Amino acid sequence: MKEPVRLAKRLAESVPCSRREAELYIAGGWVTVDGLVVEEPQFMVSQQKVELHPEATLVPVAPVTILFHQAADTDMSISSAQQLIRAETRALEDHSGIHLLKQHFVRLVPCVPLETNASGLSVYTQDYRVTRKLTDDGATIEQEYVVEVAGELPAEGLKLLNHGLTFNGKPLPPVKVSWQNETRLRFALKGVKPGQIAHMCKSVGLQVSSMKRIRIGRVSMAKLQAGQWRYLMPYERF
Numbered sequence: 001m002k003e004p005v006r007l008a009k010r011l012a013e014s015v016p017c018s019r020r021e022a023e024l025y026i027a028g029g030w031v032t033v034d035g036l037v038v039e040e041p042q043f044m045v046s047q048q049k050v051e052l053h054p055e056a057t058l059v060p061v062a063p064v065t066i067l068f069h070q071a072a073d074t075d076m077s078i079s080s081a082q083q084l085i086r087a088e089t090r091a092l093e094d095h096s097g098i099h100l101l102k103q104h105f106v107r108l109v110p111c112v113p114l115e116t117n118a119s120g121l122s123v124y125t126q127d128y129r130v131t132r133k134l135t136d137d138g139a140t141i142e143q144e145y146v147v148e149v150a151g152e153l154p155a156e157g158l159k160l161l162n163h164g165l166t167f168n169g170k171p172l173p174p175v176k177v178s179w180q181n182e183t184r185l186r187f188a189l190k191g192v193k194p195g196q197i198a199h200m201c202k203s204v205g206l207q208v209s210s211m212k213r214i215r216i217g218r219v220s221m222a223k224l225q226a227g228q229w230r231y232l233m234p235y236e237r238f
Helices: 007-014 019-027 078-084 128-136 157-162 196-203
Strands: 031-033 050-052 065-070 109-111 119-125 142-150 176-181 184-190 207-216 229-231
Touching: 007 019, 007 031, 007 050, 109 128, 119 128, 142 196, 157 176, 157 196, 184 196, 196 207
Parallel strands: 119 207
Antiparallel strands: 031 050, 065 119, 065 229, 109 119, 142 184, 142 207, 176 184
16 A cells, blocks of 8 residues: 655656646646545545646636625624635526636635625625725725615605715715615615615615615626625626
8 A cells, every 4th residue: 555645746746747836736626536626735645546637727826706695684704704605605607717716715805895784795805906996996986786665755855865965974975876666776876884875765764674785886796696606707897
C-alpha cells in the first residue's frame, strides 16, 4: 500500500507539472479523486484514482459576486449567509457559466443592506471593485422596491411620496413612487436609509405589510426565487 501523500504532490508527479501549478489546478476545481472533485491541495491520497480534467486551465480563480433572494426577517450575518448560500441553493436558472467552487462561499462581503423588514435582492461579493462601487456610489445608485400597503391614500399623498416629506428631521430628496396595482406601490430611490420607506408610507396614512427589493442599479433580481442565489453575470454592472 502506498503511503498517503498530498494531492498536489501526487498530481505534480503524474501530470507532470510544478507543485504550484498542481495547486492552481486543484483550487480551480479541475481535479477529481475517484471521480469526485477535490479543491484542497493538502487532501491526502494513497491508491485513489487522481485525474486532471482535459480542459483544465491554470488561470487563477476570479472573485465572484453572488445575488441572493433574501426572505424577510432573515438573519444575514456572515455565518448565516454561508449556511443559506451554498451549492444546493443555487438557482437552476443561473446561466452565468461559472464553475461552482467551494472557495466562492468564503470571504463574501455583504453590500447595500436591505430596508428594515424587507425581502428581496441582496449582494455578497469577493470582488473589491464591486464593494468599492456599491460603497462609494451607494448614494447615487437607484434601488427599486415593491411595497404592499394598506390604508387610504389622500388626494395629495402620491405627490408627497414623490417629493415633500421629511425623515429624521431632514427633507427627503425627490424619489419616484407610482402605483403598481391597487395595493402595491413601486419605489425607485437613491441612498435609502433604514426605516425610510415605512416612514414615508406612514406619513401619508399607509401601513406597510411587506417590502421587496427587486433591483439595485442596473441589476435586477428577475425570477430568482426566495432562498436561492445566482452569480452576477459577466456583463452585468450595477
